[in-house]
Amino acid sequence: MNTIPESRHPAQDHTIYDVIISGAGPVGLFLACELALAKCSVLILEKAAHPHSPLKQLPFGIRGLNALSVEALYRRGLLNELEVPKRLKNPHQNAVQGPRRQAGHFAGIPFHDGDIDATQWKYRLPGSTNTNLIAEMEELETVLSRRAASLGVTIRRGLAITGFYQTADGVTVLSGEQSFQSKWLVGCDGARSVVRKTGGFDFAGTEPEFTGYSVKVDIANPEKLNPGRNLTPRGMYLQSQPGYLAIQDFDGGAFHGSEKPVTREHVQEVLRRISDSDVTISTLHFATTWTDRARQSTTYRNGRVLLAGDAAHIHSPLGGQGLNLGLGDAMNLGWKLAATIRQKAPEGLLDSYQTERHPIGVQVLDWSRAQVAIMRPDPHARALHAIIRDLMNTRDGATYFAGRVWGVFTHYDLGSGHPLAGYSLPNFELEDGAGIGELMHDGKGILLDFDMNASLKTLVGEYGDQIKYVSGRAKEQLGLSAVLIRPDGIIAWACDSEPDCSELRKAAARWFV
Known part of the structure; x- marks a missing residue:
């Protein structure tokens, strides 16, 4: 635990919040909304003075929302507030439409709409929300900020957390010469999380194999570069739009780790080497670097301090899994922490955040590592690449990869019970035409x-008021008689025939008081 030197007397905000969240990115904002929805008082401290950045805007701000993220936003009445998904169907210019439309990729290898057999996902109903959507980071943050404010969340920008200490009863959070009090602290402050480092969390994993670049440039001879994603014997470059480039240079992450400035000359040298061309960059407008370092906190909780999103796990952005993993953390943690604060949590409820979300993080990190393994510029990786490509061009292969990328297969092990237990709720369409998700706002x-x-x-x-009773028939019931749904949309219990009230009582007591 951290202590403040006796000589230091920071200015104190005397409000005692239920939760302080470090970080006003999508994960911190969504978590704040979940907590405030359950009548918890929430303060978000964000180090950036304002939320705007070119990297959050199109095209670099493009993010793929998987089925679970789409469902989460729909269940909270937020999905329709996003305008970008309504107008942006494919982020790449001149994209092929129809059955050969690229629906996603694994390590740059595309899978296509026409190869995916969605009938294999027997619990997805015709009225379900989309399995995936294209969103923009800035718009998503704007929508979540607006909702958080409407629920009474306080957002303080330009205040970076510099330290904290906790007692048995609460947490004192420091930001420069100011201090704030809360019952709980959640670090949603990204890959370089101060909360994680200060809290002494063990961040275990693997070191990077490449330095990635995201750059906006003017190119004097644009015909030298191909559009789209290009795997070469020396790495990869992706040109989503003219002058907007992502580059992977397999240097072991050396340049990113050096913290040297990204100059026009350096980007040009790397791009020429990767593309094997004499392309000339006339202007570098902006650039940032990243890596495929894959690390995960061994625990997501230390006393009254918790981690979510990139503060809990980092990996390569390949395949767009990071945002979805973080939003899943927030959806899982929010109601459990709120119930704990309201003293409506059964024993072990908050611990289930770790037991449910940590294994999902392990899977995503391994998924990221597997992609890097077959993108290396060497003969062994090229051989694996060819085999994976052939598998992805089959119906079963494309369906499997789509199900993994879109989160359709995500499942929590809730022990014995109905096969649906632990999966996201199908969007049953009730007699009045409403989807069950609309009743979860x-x-x-x-x-x-x-x-x-x-x-x-x-x-x-x-x-x-912890559980609402909803009765009535649905257009398609999947042979079910009754379903108990957790606040995060996960099925806690289900039965196909006349329900056993004793079994339902056991299931309800596991999640509710």
Whole structure:
């Protein structure tokens, strides 16, 4: 635990917040919304003085939202507020449409719409939200900031957390000469998280194989470069639009680690070597570097301090998994931390954040490492690349890769029970035409009773306002009689026949008080 020197007397905000969140990116903002929805007081401290950056705007600000992220935004009434997904169907100019439209990629190897057999995903219904959407980081942050403000979240920008210390009852957070009090602190402050470092979390993993560059340039001879993604014997470059480039240079991450300035001359040298051309960069407008370093905190909690998003795990941005992983953390943690604060949490509820989300992080980091392994500029990687490409061009292969990239296969191990337990709720369309997700805007748990069993209504009434009772038939019920839904949209319990109230009671007691 950290201590403040006795000689130091920071100016104190005397408000005691339920939660302080470090970082006003999408993960911190979404977590704040979840907590505030459950009537928790939340303060976000963000080191950046303003939220705008060219790297958050199109085209560099493009992010792919997977099925779970789309469902989460839909269940909170936020999806329709995003305009970019409505107008931007494919981020690349001159993209092929129809069955051969690129639906995603693994290590730069595309899989196509026409090869995906969605009927293999038997729990996805016709009324489900999209399996994937193209979004813009800045718009997503704007929408989440607006929602957070409407729920009473306080956002303080230009205040970086410089330290903290915790007691059995709360956390004192320092920002320069100011201090703030809260019951809990959550680090959503990115790959170089101060909360993680100050809190003494072990950040284990693997070192990088490449330095990645994101640059905007003017090119004197643009015909020298091909559009789209180009794997070469020396690395990779992607030109999504003229002059907007992403480059991978397999230097072991040396340049990124050197912290040298990214100059026009350096970018030109790297691009010439990777593309094997005499391309000339006339102007460098901006540039940033990144790597495929893959690390994960061994625990997501230390006392009253928790981690989420890139503060808890970092990896290559290949395949766009990072944002989705972080939003999943926020959706999982929000209701559990809120229930703990409200003293409505069964024993072990908050610990389930670690047991459920850490394995998902392990899977995503390995997915990232696997992509890097077959993108290396060597004969072994090229051989693997050819085999994976052939597999992805089959129906089963494309369906598998799409299911992984889009989060369709994501599952929490909740122990024995119905096969649907631990999966995201199918969007059942009720008799009045509403999808069940539209009834989740308030963040409550739901018992969905297709057979209108009076005993079930009586049972969930014991949990007060924690669980809503919803009854009625649906157009497609997947053979189910009743479903207990957690606030994050995960199925906690389900049955196909007349429900056993004792089993439902056990399931409800695991998640609600």
